[in-house]
Amino acid sequence: MVKGLLIICFVAACGLLGSVKAWELKERIVLLEDFQKMILLLKGKMNYLREPITTMIDAEAKKDNSRAFNLLDEAGTALREKNAEMDRIWVQKASEIYKGAYLTEDDMELIIYPGKFLGQTDWENQQARFDFLEKRLQQQIDSARQDYRVKGPLYRKIGFFAGGLVSIIFI
Amino acid sequence: MDTFREILSRLPLSVRQELEVLPDYVVSETEEIRLRCGQHIRLQSKNMDRIVSHIVTAEELVKTLNSLIKYSYYAYEEDLAKGFVTIEGGHRVGICGKAVVKNGQTVLIKEISSMNIRFAKEIKGCSDKIAPYLVGGDGKPKSTLIVSPPGCGKTTMLRDIARSLSSRMIKVAVCDERSEIAGMYNSKPSFDLGPRTDVLDGSPKAQGIQMLIRSMSPGVIITDEIGKKEDLEAARQCLSSGVALITSIHGSSSESLKKSEIKPLLDTGFFKNIIFLSKEYGPGTVAEVVNG
Numbered sequence: 001m002v003k004g005l006l007i008i009c010f011v012a013a014c015g016l017l018g019s020v021k022a023w024e025l026k027e028r029i030v031l032l033e034d035f036q037k038m039i040l041l042l043k044g045k046m047n048y049l050r051e052p053i054t055t056m057i058d059a060e061a062k063k064d065n066s067r068a069f070n071l072l073d074e075a076g077t078a079l080r081e082k083n084a085e086m087d088r089i090w091v092q093k094a095s096e097i098y099k100g101a102y103l104t105e106d107d108m109e110l111i112i113y114p115g116k117f118l119g120q121t122d123w124e125n126q127q128a129r130f131d132f133l134e135k136r137l138q139q140q141i142d143s144a145r146q147d148y149r150v151k152g153p154l155y156r157k158i159g160f161f162a163g164g165l166v167s168i169i170f171i
Numbered sequence: 172m173d174t175f176r177e178i179l180s181r182l183p184l185s186v187r188q189e190l191e192v193l194p195d196y197v198v199s200e201t202e203e204i205r206l207r208c209g210q211h212i213r214l215q216s217k218n219m220d221r222i223v224s225h226i227v228t229a230e231e232l233v234k235t236l237n238s239l240i241k242y243s244y245y246a247y248e249e250d251l252a253k254g255f256v257t258i259e260g261g262h263r264v265g266i267c268g269k270a271v272v273k274n275g276q277t278v279l280i281k282e283i284s285s286m287n288i289r290f291a292k293e294i295k296g297c298s299d300k301i302a303p304y305l306v307g308g309d310g311k312p313k314s315t316l317i318v319s320p321p322g323c324g325k326t327t328m329l330r331d332i333a334r335s336l337s338s339r340m341i342k343v344a345v346c347d348e349r350s351e352i353a354g355m356y357n358s359k360p361s362f363d364l365g366p367r368t369d370v371l372d373g374s375p376k377a378q379g380i381q382m383l384i385r386s387m388s389p390g391v392i393i394t395d396e397i398g399k400k401e402d403l404e405a406a407r408q409c410l411s412s413g414v415a416l417i418t419s420i421h422g423s424s425s426e427s428l429k430k431s432e433i434k435p436l437l438d439t440g441f442f443k444n445i446i447f448l449s450k451e452y453g454p455g456t457v458a459e460v461v462n463g
Contacts, residue, residue: 046245050245050246051243051246052240052241052242052243052246052247053241053242053243053246054241054242054243055241079242083183083184083234083237083238085237086242118242119241119242119243119244119245119246120244121244121245122244122245122248122278122279123245123248125245126245
């Protein structure tokens with residue numbers, strides 16, 4: 001009976017590990033889509049209202065509590081308080097807010113990218129950079145979805161299967 | 172004094188801390204803060220030219236501009252191309268440096284070498300001297316042109332004219348292309364323009380005047396620095412709509428007016444009054460009134 005219980009616990013633990021791994025893939029999609037939503041909002045406001053960055057941030061950043069909007073809020077606050085350059089502030093805040101997040105190196109490069117152009121050029125160039133970022137973000141999101149579709153079920157199944165196999169062999 | 176502190180809060184700390192310790196009488200007297208790369212900060216007014224010990228660096232000029240334009244070049248690109256930006260409160264910040272030219276036009280100023288922060292002021296009653304000329308015996312406002320060299324108080328005068336006419340039951344509409352007359356911020360004017368004044372902020376004059384005539388049924392339209400050919404067409408619309416126009420132009424004499432773009436308008440007798448300002452007894456001195 002004890003052996004049976006041990007097997008069940010071990011299989012459940014391995015299955016859980018597999019599910020966590022699958023969840024990380026899902027989480028990557030959520031983070032990227034959240035960032036995309038924030039970028040589209042900024043682009044739209046800039047395009048339609050031509051509002052300065054700090055005005056847009058004041059109006060929008062606190063409407064959502066996600067990482068992307070927190071990044072916007074903290075970057076805006078730091079800009080005003082430290083009167084520093086946007087690229088330095090954005091990189092610093094992005095690194096802090098997305099620390100430990102399940103994102104690839106390519107994902108993080110895109111998250112840092114707005115710091116290199118936001119507010120620093122004329123309107124035409126701002127729009128061109130936003131278009132580039134939007135396109136690349138969509139590619140990353142599509143790739144993340146594909147990963148989740150293929151690997152998600154696989155990780156869950158492998159977790160339970162490996163747990164069962166190991167427990168049969170050793171227990 | 173609040174205006175001074177408000178602007179100080181936008182300057183880099185290294186510049187701000189030097190200005191924060193100034194005595195109140197200096198602060199209240201200051202009309203301009205001049206920042207020049209490699210030189211002391213200079214505070215100026217008609218009676219004062221005072222330096223502060225701090226020497227301005229190129230980095231501080233860039234940080235100041237970034238702060239004033241809210242880190243958003245795209246939002247101010249048209250103003251920057253003209254060499255100045257207007258910030259909250261209607262204050263004008265002039266910028267000098269290296270011009271970036273595209274197709275024969277300046278599109279940007281980079282390598283900023285100096286800035287001039289000019290405080291917008293409200294002087295209630297400064298238009299009282301010319302008030303009798305602005306309204307006819309029938310109570311209707313008359314089209315008036317205010318002529319003066321820079322720094323003689325044209326915009327301050329226009330601001331007070333808006334307030335004065337608005338208080339006399341006249342519907343006033345302000346076409347504030349550079350956001351200097353009303354200093355709109357969060358939908359409110361920074362100055363008292365009276366109870367019957369509507370403000371169209373940031374619109375080019377030619378388009379803005381047409382919009383105001385069509386939508387706000389004004390008795391008079393007030394706008395600053397008319398001079399382009401498109402502005403003349405808008406002024407003619409006022410004429411055909413029976414709406415008076417009170418506006419200003421840079422100049423110092425009748426001769427300078429004859430050489431300006433608005434000569435065709437002057438020849439039609441559109442303006443019932445031409446008022447020349449000077450600095451002889453301080454900004455806002457009425458040097459001459461010519462009845463059209």
